[in-house]
Amino acid sequence: MTTALILAGHGSHISPNTAGIVWRYVDELRRLGVADEVTAAFWKEAPAFNQVVDTVRANQVVVVPVFTAKGYYSTQVIPREMKLQGEVTVRDGKSIYYTRTIGEHPYLTEVVCKRVQETLLTADLDPAQTTVAVIGHGTTRNPESRLTTRQQADYIRQQGVVAEVVDVYLDDEPSIPSIYETTQSPNVIAVPFFLAEGSHTTMDVPQALGIVYGDYPSRVDGRQVYYTPPVGTDLAITHVILELARESGLPFKPHPRSNVWQGLPSAGWIELMRAVQAKREFEFGQLRLSTLRVEPSDASSSPAILTSPTQLRDVVRTSPFRPHATSTDLPANWCVEIDTPEKLHAVVETVYPGAVADWVNRGNGTVNSTARETYTPEAVQSICSQCIRQPLWFEDSDREDVIPCKVPCNWFVSKVKEG
Ligand code: SF4
Structure with a gap:
């Protein structure tokens, strides 16, 4: 049995702190080693609710809604987007348990x-x-x-x-x-x-x-x-999350980790490593991957060497705030040195949450006629051209190496509404 813990929060396009606090809980739960994989998912940011289950390989998955109240998001949005059917959903070889919100804990x-x-x-x-x-x-x-x-x-x-x-x-x-x-x-x-x-x-x-x-x-x-x-x-919120997760019947016992690059979602790490080994240097979005280091394609000559997912997230997401993780404005002045295949994947997962799993599951085009009719080519061109993903929900592609986008993301929908 392998376990994954997913913290489902709201996220924001305005403040880094809304999802930032959820990532802080995630970092602490990874450090405690309570599950094989620990990650977050958001309504407004990546990975999206509808992507995240594919990013974990575990067969026992617990989703904790990180909201202060039972309401619209916990009873409608998350179950709809994650295709959950009540407290336990069994699909694609996974049992997915859905808990109460943290606001309901005493x-x-x-x-x-x-x-x-x-x-x-x-x-x-x-x-x-x-x-x-x-x-x-x-x-x-x-x-x-x-x-x-x-x-x-x-x-x-x-x-x-x-x-x-x-x-x-x-x-x-x-x-x-x-x-x-x-x-x-x-x-x-x-x-x-x-x-x-x-x-x-x-x-x-x-x-x-x-x-x-x-x-x-x-x-x-x-x-x-x-x-x-x-x-x-309050620092004890991680223990509230753990108590709620344990209501699933799974143990979630701490086994503290010293390696901060462990405990991340791992779907697709083998395929990513093979691609890197086959080409020696491999471009993934705006990243250049090798078996020795991961760095931005246009990295500067004296980059900061980052040593943890927290540091990396701070550079690529928080300072300055980039609410759309896959936008084509990745900061350039950093690199991470690689010593294990899993770490290579963990770096990419931190920069582009959820993208490796979608890349591996590329399959054939998934043009969605409803979405295609809803949005104009001009809107898709102006917004999606600033993203490393390919909007296959709008137009199929013959290329096998694209990082696919299967549904319009929240960032895209918000930008269209803003006009
Ligand atoms: S909808 Fe467009 S902007 Fe959003 S992730 Fe997909 S390709 Fe990128």
Whole structure:
């Protein structure tokens, strides 16, 4: 039996931190050696929900939705995109287990309470003069998504620690500004029930609260507002993920690894290695691969030598932020030295998540007539020409060596909507 753990998050085209926190959990779970393969998947970034299961070779796969609430994404989007049928899905020789969201685990309530207690102590606030506002995302598409945020507020209210407790929402009612109408205490502790320090928690929520991010306490309508870090930055979240994964019945016991290039998805590593050995030097997208090193095709003469997936991800994804992993603007000033075939694959998987598995499964063209009718050749030309993948969903290709794209990606759809 081989095991894989997939953390399914939202991702973002605006902030690197939204998916960044999920990759941080992934790095820690790989280091702990809890499964043969550990990876992430996203709605907005790569690898996409509809690609990721093909990237792992394990026959026992657990998918944990890294969302703070059961709602639209966990009950509709992820099951649809991953073709899941309930808690266990058996297909293509794999058993795929689907767990609850991390927001449904009781530890998240502890984190909210910790945020409140820390603020009361450090700011020396009088609890009798303090309101706690638990802020969730919410969505009018699914009223259930408010449930977990409301449960946090209910718990704090039952504890009787502060004078007033409310739950408010970024995209639903009651709204965030309603705090100032429905409560009276001179102090407000605002706890964002979000995972990452992404665009919602650093821009949208502070704006709705009427505060400047990073400048606390802020004075709003004569009230002192204290804004805490989001719940997902708590280091123990990886243990919550593990507990949820173990509800599948699989052990996920830690076997700490010293090699940071192990524990990545491994589908296609043999085929990739053979291609590199056959040609000595092999171009994959904007990468030049050899048995000695992986570097960008236009690498500079004195590149930084990177030694971990975390460093590599920081260079190619985070600084500056490249939300579309396969765009043709790969930073050039780096290289990774190769000492094992698995490491060669791990480097490519870190730069282009999910691309090797699709390349190996290239098969014949998969022109999708619905997608072809939906989008114009001009849109495909202007957006997909800046991507290393070939949009086979629009136009088939005779070439066997392309890195295929089988469905329009979220980046493409967003760019078309933006016009
Ligand atoms: S839809 Fe276009 S831009 Fe998106 S991954 Fe496919 S080829 Fe690239």
